[in-house]
Amino acid sequence: MGKNNLIGEIPYEIGILSYLVALQLNGNMLQGNLPSGLQNCSRLHILDVGDNLLVGKIPLWLSHFFELMILVLRSNKLQGQIPNPLSNLSKLHVLDISHNNLTGPIPSDLGNLAIMLDPHPQVRSANASEHSYYYKEEIQVINKGSELTYYDSILLLITCIDLFENQLYDGIPLEIGNLQGLHTLNLSRNNLIGDIPITFGMLEQLESLDLSNNKLHGNIPNEMLKLSSMSTFIVYNNMLCGTIPTGGQFATFNLTFFSNNPSLCGFPLDNKTCKCGEKSNIDMAHLLDEEIEEESEIPWHWYVEWMASFATGFWGVFGILIVKRYWRRKYIQLLDEVAISFLDRLRGIK
Incomplete structure (x- = not known):
């Protein structure tokens, strides 16, 4: 049917x-x-x-x-x-x-x-x-x-x-x-x-x-050289690296079978970079851009620490002035003295 x-x-x-x-x-x-x-x-x-x-x-x-x-x-x-x-x-x-x-x-x-x-x-x-x-x-x-x-x-x-x-x-x-x-x-x-x-x-x-x-x-395992019956071996569009095994059936395989593996080299490819563990130039540039971008960003916890420090300092000073009347008078008196001293200096300059 x-x-x-x-x-x-x-x-x-x-x-x-x-x-x-x-x-x-x-x-x-x-x-x-x-x-x-x-x-x-x-x-x-x-x-x-x-x-x-x-x-x-x-x-x-x-x-x-x-x-x-x-x-x-x-x-x-x-x-x-x-x-x-x-x-x-x-x-x-x-x-x-x-x-x-x-x-x-x-x-x-x-x-x-x-x-x-x-x-x-x-x-x-x-x-x-x-x-x-x-x-x-x-x-x-x-x-x-x-x-x-x-x-x-x-x-x-x-x-x-x-x-x-x-x-x-x-x-x-x-x-x-x-x-x-x-x-x-x-x-x-x-x-x-x-x-x-x-x-x-x-x-x-x-x-x-x-x-x-x-x-x-x-790597492509060298042990696969033993496969004398293998007439088709297709691995394109992967991230394989190293040298393609030499000899055996691998000598008969088509270039397209291995394409788009940037770190793979050897016959029938013309790639120069083929050592496992090495990044291609494109990969390295991409990683470098990511690192620069990460360094340019201010970590979120920095904002939390800055706001906490500001709140502690602000209320550590002004909280005392609000609660203690004596300290509040002293603080206002200090501001007056600073202001008068500043005005006197301006008159002296003139």
């Missing part, structure tokens, strides 16, 4: 189809939440509801779909965090929850997705022949920077995690490096910070890695 003009909500009663193996509702205009009745369809191998208008959180009951191999929730309006229990999906080949409004950190438990721990594709190939009669439709997956379409049992030869364009933050978990059978990883257009994990050097089957449009810093 994908790519029709279906509107409204997915009916709760769909859960009656408890023997359903594949449900593809992608490319419609469906709204509302994933119905809780769907959790009765625990035999699902494919669930694709991408490119709709679905809202709410990713339901926890999805983690009970132990036969699930393809989960596509992309291009909806889902919110909340990525549930940790999704790591229980031991047969999951494709996890695509890109282009939503998901927040929070990337769960470290995603590094436990069992089928992606296996670095030997021939094992998955055997599974593909066993279940090939289920997969007669197509699934779109973002791979190597482009949307590719996979058909039939070829799907079971692909492993993919796509978290593109959400609002995820914090660092990339080191545990993602455990997924030695992972082919495609897309974490671009989020708010991720920190270093590229050194454990990425263990992703020996990785073909495509997109970390662009984040706030990553630090």
Whole structure:
């Protein structure tokens, strides 16, 4: 039922189809939440509801779909965090929850997705022949920077995690490096910070890695030179620094893959400033302007101290004159004497 003009909500009663193996509702205009009745369809191998208008959180009951191999929730309006229990999906080949409004950190438990721990594709190939009669439709997956379409049992030869364009933050978990059978990883257009994990050097089957449009810093790990299958490595629009690793697949990468990292240098870039910890001239000028602006401003507590001192001095003198009549007379007499003395001096000058 994908790519029709279906509107409204997915009916709760769909859960009656408890023997359903594949449900593809992608490319419609469906709204509302994933119905809780769907959790009765625990035999699902494919669930694709991408490119709709679905809202709410990713339901926890999805983690009970132990036969699930393809989960596509992309291009909806889902919110909340990525549930940790999704790591229980031991047969999951494709996890695509890109282009939503998901927040929070990337769960470290995603590094436990069992089928992606296996670095030997021939094992998955055997599974593909066993279940090939289920997969007669197509699934779109973002791979190597482009949307590719996979058909039939070829799907079971692909492993993919796509978290593109959400609002995820914090660092990339080191545990993602455990997924030695992972082919495609897309974490671009989020708010991720920190270093590229050194454990990425263990992703020996990785073909495509997109970390662009984040706030990553630090060096590109030299351990990634081991990734002989990686044909796409996109990190533009970050704050990476240091020298790009030399040799291996890095010798084949495009200039645009590394652009807009002011402190990153080495082939194929021409940047001169590349030492980590150094600020670019623009950054230094900006910091200097901020320091001058801060120094030119009078601290707020200075006003409080000045007013307190003034009030103490004023009432310390005039408070006594108001209360003590004797001192008040003496003060007026002193003022008179000063005034007369001043006038006498003026007459003497004349």
